[in-house]
Amino acid sequence: MRQKFKCTKCGLCCMNIQNVELAKDLDDGTGVCRYFERKSKLCTIYESRPEICNVEKGYKFFENTMSYDEYIELNYKICKELRRNKK
Numbered sequence: 001m002r003q004k005f006k007c008t009k010c011g012l013c014c015m016n017i018q019n020v021e022l023a024k025d026l027d028d029g030t031g032v033c034r035y036f037e038r039k040s041k042l043c044t045i046y047e048s049r050p051e052i053c054n055v056e057k058g059y060k061f062f063e064n065t066m067s068y069d070e071y072i073e074l075n076y077k078i079c080k081e082l083r084r085n086k087k
């Protein structure tokens with residue numbers, strides 16, 4: 001079975017979409033997704049969020065460039081960088 005990405009629900013990825021080409025339509029103009037609720041740090045359209053926002057489903061956009069495990073590792077790496085840059 002494929003490993004699942006363990007999301008900590010920090011919300012940082014939803015607050016830093018300015019460089020994500022596939023999510024550019026979601027940007028409220030400040031790099032934060034228009035569907036992100038800052039207070040709760042939750043997605044207001046979670047059940048119907050775009051596939052690019054779902055790590056496992058989003059692999060289909062990258063499957064021609066890397067293996068699934070490499071893709072998951074890359075997601076962890078980006079997550080770690082976002083947390084480090086926040087400090």
Ligand code: SF4
Nearest residue numbers: 014033035036043053
């Ligand atoms: S649609 Fe939801 S999961 Fe996707 S970036 Fe926006 S707030 Fe985050």
